[in-house]
Amino acid sequence: MIHFALSSRLKLKTMVSAVSLVLSALTPSLTFAVPANDAGFPARNAAKEQLGKFLFYDKILSGNKNTSCATCHHPLAATGDGLSLGVGEGGKGLGIMRDTGTGSDAIHERVPRNAPFVFNLGAREFVRIFHDGRVEQDSTAPSGFRTPAGDAFLLGVDNALSAQAAFPPTSNTEMAGQASENEVADAAAAGNLPLVWHLLTQRVMAIEEYRTLFAQAYPGLKVPEQVTYSHIANAIGAFEAAVYRADNSPYxxxxxxxxxxxxxxxxxxxxxxxxxxxxxxxxxxxxxxxAFHALGMPQIGPGKGDGLEGHDDYGREQVTGDANDRYKFRTPSLRNVALTGPWGHDGAYNTLEAVVRHHLNPEQSLEDYDVSQAVLPSRSDLDEQDFIVHNDATSRFNLANSIEINPVALTDHQVKRLLDFLNALTDPSSLDLRSTAPKRVPSGLPLAD
Incomplete structure (x- = not known):
C-alpha cells in the first residue's frame, strides 16, 4: 500500500512538473522551482525497506531490550516523540504519554536534545545529521563519514541517514542502558562503539527470521557470517528514506x-x-x-556538559572546537513543520507560533520565555535541572550575545499569514502514518509497553 501510494504521487508529480514548464514559458513573471524528485532520493528496495521496518521498531537493538528507534521517532508523533526532550532507556509508554520509568529501571537523565523528525532526511542533499551535524559525509574519511567514532566508524554505510542510525544504540541514555546492566551498556560506557555494534549484530543474527530477511535484502551476502551493523543501519535508513519522504505539499x-x-x-x-x-x-x-546558526533558543534540560555546572549546550562548537560556533545549531527543514513540535534543538517551544515569534525577536523572546511551554515528564530530581541555565542571568546573557539574526517587525495579521504558509508545507500523506508501523517484530519483543 505504501509503495503504491508513493508511486502514484510521484507519477502525478512528474505530470505536474511537465505542465509547470509550459506555464513558466507562458508566464515569465512567475518563478517556478524545480521540485524534489526521485533522482534526489536513494533507489527503492522493497526487501531492504521491509527489513529496516522491523529493525526500526524492534527493541532488540537496545541494551536492555526495552527501547527501539521508533520509541523516540514514532509515526503517531510525526517521527518524533512529542516531548521537548526525549525519554530514552528506562522510560515507559510512547509519545507525550511516555514517563520516566520507575524504581531501579527508571531513566538516569533526560536525553539532552529534542528528538529530530525524520522527514526527507533520506534525500541526497542531507549530508549532515543531528542538531550539531556531528555525523557528516566526508570523502577523505576511511568510512566516508566524519562521526564521533572517528576512524573506527563502520565501513559500507550508504548515506548520512543510515550513519545516524548507528549512534542511538551506543548512547547509555538513549538505548544502551547503564553500565553493569548489560554487556552492550558496558561497551557503550567504555566508549567501545565497534563492540556495541558487534554485540547487537550478533543478537539480530541469532534470530532465524532476521537471517532470512537479510538474505533477501542483501543477495549474495553470506548470512550470518558477513553481516555487520552497516547492513542493519543501511536497512533502517532505506526504510526511513522511503516511508518518511514528504515532498507533495500544496507548496x-x-x-x-x-x-x-x-x-x-x-x-x-x-x-x-x-x-x-x-x-x-x-x-x-x-x-x-x-548550515548552523545561533538563534538564542532558550536552553533547557540536563545540557551537554558545557557551561554552568555542565548544564549548557554549546551546539556546533562541540563538533568543531571553534568558539565561534558556540550556540549554533543546524537549520532544520521546514517540511511538515506544523506537525513536528515541540520546536527548537531542545524543544523549548510548544507552539509553532511561539517559535516563529522567537525568530522575529530572539533576544526579547529569550528574556520573556515561559518555561511552562517545555513538555517534560515530571520527576523531582530531573525537574531541578531543567532550567538551571535559563534561570542564570550570566548564561542567558552569553546566549543572547551569540544571536546572529536581527529583529523583524510583523503585525499579528502577518504572523497568521506566515503560519498559513508554514502549514502549506505539510504533505497530506504524512498526516496518517499508521500503515508504516508493523504489527509485530521478529524478536517477539513488545512494540509498546
Whole structure:
C-alpha cells in the first residue's frame, strides 16, 4: 500500500512538473522551482525497506531490550516523540504519554536534545545529521563519514541517514542502558562503539527470521557470517528514506505552476516569509541551507556538559572546537513543520507560533520565555535541572550575545499569514502514518509497553 501510494504521487508529480514548464514559458513573471524528485532520493528496495521496518521498531537493538528507534521517532508523533526532550532507556509508554520509568529501571537523565523528525532526511542533499551535524559525509574519511567514532566508524554505510542510525544504540541514555546492566551498556560506557555494534549484530543474527530477511535484502551476502551493523543501519535508513519522504505539499504543487494549490492566505504568507528574510536560512527544496546558526533558543534540560555546572549546550562548537560556533545549531527543514513540535534543538517551544515569534525577536523572546511551554515528564530530581541555565542571568546573557539574526517587525495579521504558509508545507500523506508501523517484530519483543 505504501509503495503504491508513493508511486502514484510521484507519477502525478512528474505530470505536474511537465505542465509547470509550459506555464513558466507562458508566464515569465512567475518563478517556478524545480521540485524534489526521485533522482534526489536513494533507489527503492522493497526487501531492504521491509527489513529496516522491523529493525526500526524492534527493541532488540537496545541494551536492555526495552527501547527501539521508533520509541523516540514514532509515526503517531510525526517521527518524533512529542516531548521537548526525549525519554530514552528506562522510560515507559510512547509519545507525550511516555514517563520516566520507575524504581531501579527508571531513566538516569533526560536525553539532552529534542528528538529530530525524520522527514526527507533520506534525500541526497542531507549530508549532515543531528542538531550539531556531528555525523557528516566526508570523502577523505576511511568510512566516508566524519562521526564521533572517528576512524573506527563502520565501513559500507550508504548515506548520512543510515550513519545516524548507528549512534542511538551506543548512547547509555538513549538505548544502551547503564553500565553493569548489560554487556552492550558496558561497551557503550567504555566508549567501545565497534563492540556495541558487534554485540547487537550478533543478537539480530541469532534470530532465524532476521537471517532470512537479510538474505533477501542483501543477495549474495553470506548470512550470518558477513553481516555487520552497516547492513542493519543501511536497512533502517532505506526504510526511513522511503516511508518518511514528504515532498507533495500544496507548496510543491504551487511551485510547479499549479497556483491554485495554495490558499491566498498561504501565498501571502510565502511573500512575508521571503520579505522577513526567513528564506535566507530556510532555502532550497526543503527550506534549509544545511548550515548552523545561533538563534538564542532558550536552553533547557540536563545540557551537554558545557557551561554552568555542565548544564549548557554549546551546539556546533562541540563538533568543531571553534568558539565561534558556540550556540549554533543546524537549520532544520521546514517540511511538515506544523506537525513536528515541540520546536527548537531542545524543544523549548510548544507552539509553532511561539517559535516563529522567537525568530522575529530572539533576544526579547529569550528574556520573556515561559518555561511552562517545555513538555517534560515530571520527576523531582530531573525537574531541578531543567532550567538551571535559563534561570542564570550570566548564561542567558552569553546566549543572547551569540544571536546572529536581527529583529523583524510583523503585525499579528502577518504572523497568521506566515503560519498559513508554514502549514502549506505539510504533505497530506504524512498526516496518517499508521500503515508504516508493523504489527509485530521478529524478536517477539513488545512494540509498546
Amino acid at each position: 510543491d504543487y504551487y511551485m510547479m505552476g499549479q497556483t491554485a494549490a495554495m490558499s491566498k492566505n498561504a501565498v501571502e504568507g510565502m511573500k512575508i516569509f521571503n520579505k522577513a528574510r526567513c528564506a535566507s536560512c530556510h532555502s532550497g527544496k526543503f527550506q534549509t541551507d544545511h
